[in-house]
Amino acid sequence: MNLSDIIYKWFDDRLKISELLPPIVKHPAPEKVTSNPLYCLGGTAFLCFLILAGSGIFLAMYYKPTPEEAYGSVEHIMTSVPMGSLIRSIHHWTANIMIAAVMLHMIRVYFMGAYKNPRELNWVIGVLLFLVATTFGFSGYLLPWDQLAFWATKIGTGIAGSIPIMGPYISLILLGGSEITADTMTRFYAIHVLILPAVMIVLLGAHFMMVRIQGISGRL
Numbered sequence: 312m313n314l315s316d317i318i319y320k321w322f323d324d325r326l327k328i329s330e331l332l333p334p335i336v337k338h339p340a341p342e343k344v345t346s347n348p349l350y351c352l353g354g355t356a357f358l359c360f361l362i363l364a365g366s367g368i369f370l371a372m373y374y375k376p377t378p379e380e381a382y383g384s385v386e387h388i389m390t391s392v393p394m395g396s397l398i399r400s401i402h403h404w405t406a407n408i409m410i411a412a413v414m415l416h417m418i419r420v421y422f423m424g425a426y427k428n429p430r431e432l433n434w435v436i437g438v439l440l441f442l443v444a445t446t447f448g449f450s451g452y453l454l455p456w457d458q459l460a461f462w463a464t465k466i467g468t469g470i471a472g473s474i475p476i477m478g479p480y481i482s483l484i485l486l487g488g489s490e491i492t493a494d495t496m497t498r499f500y501a502i503h504v505l506i507l508p509a510v511m512i513v514l515l516g517a518h519f520m521m522v523r524i525q526g527i528s529g530r531l
């Protein structure tokens with residue numbers, strides 16, 4: 312027995328990995344899925360999320376979420392941090408690709424009628440995932456604290472504020488007041504790096520569990 316076998320056995324004796332994992336992991340994808348690339352769009356969106364999480368953790372180590380320091384810290388990432396410009400670009404482009412993948416995935420689910428009984432609830436979870444993905448983009452847009460960020464946030468929160476009845480409250484919660492200030496930046500940062508990732512992970516867990524329980528749609 313080599314060292315890795317000994318370590319595996321130590322854990323297996325305590326956690327029963329060899330009994331619990333195979334039914335979860337050994338589940339070959341049906342032929343209809345492997346032969347049709349349209350079924351890869353959800354997986355592509357998930358891969359994007361993983362890349363965004365990894366590159367985002369890197370950016371968070373250098374980014375400073377205050378109005379005085381934010382722009383300078385982004386400039387520092389782009390010009391002085393080793394591979395900073397590459398990783399920020401990866402974060403930026405992957406965010407765009409993820410939105411495109413999610414929309415195409417949604418279109419494929421719609422046109423294949425995969426939202427019908429028994430998958431209605433998973434469609435609803437999907438709509439929430441779509442909202443989370445777009446809010447990720449919106450909240451990230453403010454963080455560089457440049458002119459584009461400021462005015463995009465002004466317009467975005469203005470649109471949210473014009474929703475009947477709830478609008479003014481949503482705007483107040485997002486801005487932390489009536490104008491874009493340091494409080495807005497702290498809120499957007501907390502939403503972008505804490506709240507949305509947590510919500511996304513919970514929703515993805517439910518989404519994947521339902522795909523597994525209900526099986527993938529389409530003819531066998």
Ligand code: HEM
Binds near residue numbers: 426440441522529
């Ligand atoms: C971050 C966003 C999302 C991720 C990572 C994701 C991931 C996935 C994956 C990996 C699958 C199984 C393979 C596939 O069909 O591609 C799937 C299936 C499904 N997704 Fe999504 N999804 C997301 C957003 C959405 C949205 C926006 C909707 C609809 C509003 C949606 C509705 C569904 C439905 C109904 C299924 C079952 C499809 C079937 O059985 O054929 N998903 N999703």
